Amino acid sequence: MALAVGCRARPGKSRDNKTGSWRVFKPVFDREKCTQCGLCMTLCPEGCVHETEEGFVAPDYTYCKGCGICAEECPGTAIAMKQEEK
Amino acid sequence: MIDKNLELFDCGHRACGGCGAALAARLVTKAAGKDTIVVSATGCMEVFSTPYPETAWKVPWIHSLFENASAVASGIEASLKKQGRTEKVVIMAGDGATFDIGMICISGAFERGHDLTYICYDNEAYMNTGIQRSGATPYDASTTTSPAGKCSFGNKRPKKDMPQILAAHGAPYVATASIAYPADFMQKVEKAINTKGPCYVQVHAPCCTGWGFEGNQTVAIAKLAIETGLWVNFEMVDGKVVKAKKVVRKPVEEYLKTQKRFRHLFKPKRQDAEIAAIQAMADKNAEKYAIDIKLKKE
Numbered sequence: 001m002a003l004a005v006g007c008r009a010r011p012g013k014s015r016d017n018k019t020g021s022w023r024v025f026k027p028v029f030d031r032e033k034c035t036q037c038g039l040c041m042t043l044c045p046e047g048c049v050h051e052t053e054e055g056f057v058a059p060d061y062t063y064c065k066g067c068g069i070c071a072e073e074c075p076g077t078a079i080a081m082k083q084e085e086k
Numbered sequence: 087m088i089d090k091n092l093e094l095f096d097c098g099h100r101a102c103g104g105c106g107a108a109l110a111a112r113l114v115t116k117a118a119g120k121d122t123i124v125v126s127a128t129g130c131m132e133v134f135s136t137p138y139p140e141t142a143w144k145v146p147w148i149h150s151l152f153e154n155a156s157a158v159a160s161g162i163e164a165s166l167k168k169q170g171r172t173e174k175v176v177i178m179a180g181d182g183a184t185f186d187i188g189m190i191c192i193s194g195a196f197e198r199g200h201d202l203t204y205i206c207y208d209n210e211a212y213m214n215t216g217i218q219r220s221g222a223t224p225y226d227a228s229t230t231t232s233p234a235g236k237c238s239f240g241n242k243r244p245k246k247d248m249p250q251i252l253a254a255h256g257a258p259y260v261a262t263a264s265i266a267y268p269a270d271f272m273q274k275v276e277k278a279i280n281t282k283g284p285c286y287v288q289v290h291a292p293c294c295t296g297w298g299f300e301g302n303q304t305v306a307i308a309k310l311a312i313e314t315g316l317w318v319n320f321e322m323v324d325g326k327v328v329k330a331k332k333v334v335r336k337p338v339e340e341y342l343k344t345q346k347r348f349r350h351l352f353k354p355k356r357q358d359a360e361i362a363a364i365q366a367m368a369d370k371n372a373e374k375y376a377i378d379i380k381l382k383k384e
Contacts, residue, residue, distance in 0.1 A: 001139070003138070007138055009136070011096075011141065011144040011145075012141070012143075014100075014135070014141060015097060022103060043109065043268065045103075045105050045106070045304075046108070060097065062097075063097035065102075066103060067103035067104035067105075067304075068300075068301060069304055071302065072302040081302075
């Protein structure tokens with residue numbers, strides 16, 4: 001691979017690396033129990049939990065590694081970790 | 087003002103699931119905003135965020151060597167000053183680069199009084215190269231270079247007091263924070279960036295791989311460190327402690343039991359003397375920073 005001058009890279013190019021394939025357990029968000037406090041959005045190390053167009057909170061499964069911090073820290077019980085079958 | 091929706095540390099980086107340092111990087115970029123230049127020292131964060139040709143950073147970012155992040159940042163700051171530009175320079179380095187390897191360059195940059203913000207994500211060992219002890223490794227933690235066994239309980243030395251060292255350099259703002267309290271951490275980063283002169287923020291960032299716990303426990307363990315008094319969140323302005331987070335303290339055991347690096351203190355035999363020594367360190371912290379909340383007797 002040829003190196004660019006200064007080994008520079010385009011900002012946010014890491015998005016090419018779809019880390020969702022690492023996942024074993026998948027966080028499933030319960031829209032009825034979610035109070036939209038936003039704690040999961042703040043605490044996600046990937047920064048992949050976001051607000052959807054309909055105003056709900058959802059993770060981006062393309063990048064979610066399934067660490068489960070969101071489910072663990074949710075003040076309610078709106079997030080459940082479920083084993084994923086691929 | 088901190089824009090909570092600002093994402094300048096992107097998805098797709100290669101940190102372990104549940105990485106405390108990745109969360110710290112996200113929170114720092116949120117608090118620092120887009121007019122920031124980030125200088126990284128060698129370390130886990132540098133490696134997982136920028137495997138060439140990828141980068142998770144959406145702000146200008148530079149890495150040179152392990153030891154010279156502060157020197158590189160000093161040069162950038164001096165150049166920006168000469169050009170009359172207003173971008174802020176933020177250094178992000180791990181505890182190895184801060185407590186051990188980068189010490190000379192940090193001391194130089196702080197002594198020259200550059201307008202920098204130094205953020206140390208403290209995961210208490212050299213995690214990237216395979217969990218070797220650093221100056222930040224706590225007492226009795228088992229690492230690959232301080233293994234617990236028949237003749238040893240792990241790391242023999244207590245953690246180096248880096249905030250005090252930098253406060254002694256005359257830093258106008260020195261603070262410690264934890265990823266378990268993100269709002270507090272972001273506020274401290276914002277304050278450090280807006281304070282003129284060299285400022286230092288040390289953030290406790292648990293490492294699930296190095297400390298030995300499940301990735302979903304990262305925030306819970308960071309919280310336990312505060313609640314047991316083994317980590318104190320405080321702020322120092324001009325060398326004086328002005329604020330420290332008060333807690334109703336739990337016994338240190340509750341923190342130690344959650345991690346594999348302290349497993350030898352409980353198995354095969356409970357080591358009461360060692361646990362008492364660690365408890366004494368927490369008590370000393372509590373006294374030094376007056377963090378105990380006195381509950382009223384009923």
